[in-house]
Amino acid sequence: MATTLTKAAEGATAVTHAARIEHVSKSFPAPGLPGGQQLVLDDITLDVAPGEFVTLLGASGCGKSTLLNLVAGLDLPSTGTISTDGRPALMFQEHALFPWLTAGKNIELALRLRGVAGPERRQEAERLLELVRLQGAYRKRVHELSGGMRQRVALARALAQDSRLLLMDEPFAALDAITRDVLHDELTRIWSETGLSVLFVTHNVREAVRLAQRVVLLASRPGRIAQEWTVGIPQPRRIEDSAVAELSVEITEELRGEIRRHGRH
């Protein structure tokens, strides 16, 4: 199964976007508020190009996880449309691995639900484990793995869905700094090897700059797109690179401004 992770663009020349979010708003019922509705996302328009790595950056309450759920199809927007190139894969802050299965079987379940035939599953699972540098972990139970290893298995399971778009909801937020740093390197490597599009949600500015080709800053309450930066620093980057630090300072300033705005009301 060498074809599963070829560049997205090769298979789908007509597709010009991995995800297209157009004028999307989302409200939730809130009986205590005037109007009975809380507006969480306000008129979001965002395209993710095939093979592009975009981070969504924002403080708590900016609705970034809500937006990701909408793109994943777990919830419907109140207004606006979202289209994706196939069903996206989703990775959570917690590993969300099934504790009754081994690491390898977790990946195989994703393959099975995708319709991969029995004999190929084992081989493909081993290959994906190798891709996230966990060869030999096939038989490991989830609780026997470290936090970083669990997230790598979760990444392998997401890759097993063979989606063109990978959605990541603060996947490294619960890890320690050194493990996170290692996983940034891994994610960058896998992204450049597979040609996936990635939409990555985080509240960590440095992480956003370290990883992305484009950083999108969301304002809070309601979530709106406040500003965008194209990151021209060549990969592989390090989180401690001065160019990364410089842009991070600029973006952090904007983020602080956004947060301060709320204190004045």
Place this chain on the structure above:
Amino acid sequence: MAGTDTRPRDARGPAGLEAGLDALDSVQTGRTPLRETLARTVLPPVVAVALVLVVWLLLVWAEVAPAYKLPPPSAVWDEVLDAWLQGTLLDHIWTSVSRGLLGFLMALAIGTPLGLLVARVEFVRAAIGPLLSGLQSLPSVAWVPPAVIWLGLNDSMMYAVILLGAVPSVANGLVAGIDQIPPLLLRAGRTLGATGLRGARHIVMPGALPGYLAGLKQGWAFSWRSLMAAEIIASSPDLGVGLGQLLENGRNNASMSQVFLAIFLILLVGIAIDLLIFSPLERWVLRSRGLLATR
């Protein structure tokens, strides 16, 4: 560009760093030696049984009650030997155990889909959820008189009583197990495409297994209890002598040692089924999920 061409693994590179992190952060597991396991799991119950025997002997020796009320352990042991030599001991046990297990399997076949329905379909839950929990607190002995009237003195009456006792436990256990699945796992399942029956098979049932097993265990206890109640109350020559009838016969013959024998056998079967089937199953499930504290 398949991902198989991983970079050479350099001990100073990220792979080496990862290996170090993984080693530092992983759970170390080891096996406890057999002797320690025996000392920890076998010794305590043996001591407890010995203590009960000693207290029993002391009570008999002090003659707190006449022998026809409190037979000495030796009289009960003679009863065991008699039944063994007559070849009826295993018959008694098998009559009841086969009924109990068959009834339990039927309860499983009915209770499992019922629990799945109650847990997953809002309307069904609202309609019969409370009734199902309520039935658990209704002693299944209460079902014996109507079952005898409706079905007569036969095996179907026994099975009806077992089912009424065990189905609610099995269903409720599954409902509790499903309710305890972390919502995140259900979401993860949905993003992987496990919806409907595939979701039930790959995510919901395995996720609910710990709670389901607890329900099965309770379901078995209820099956066994209701069966004994049914056998004691509804004895008839065509039904064969199960442990409940054995007890009832002992009472009719004013043979306390036979009553004791029946009680011990009923208890023994209950313990044996739990020890041989449910406990290993439960431990295996919990251990494989890392939910069992090893020390």
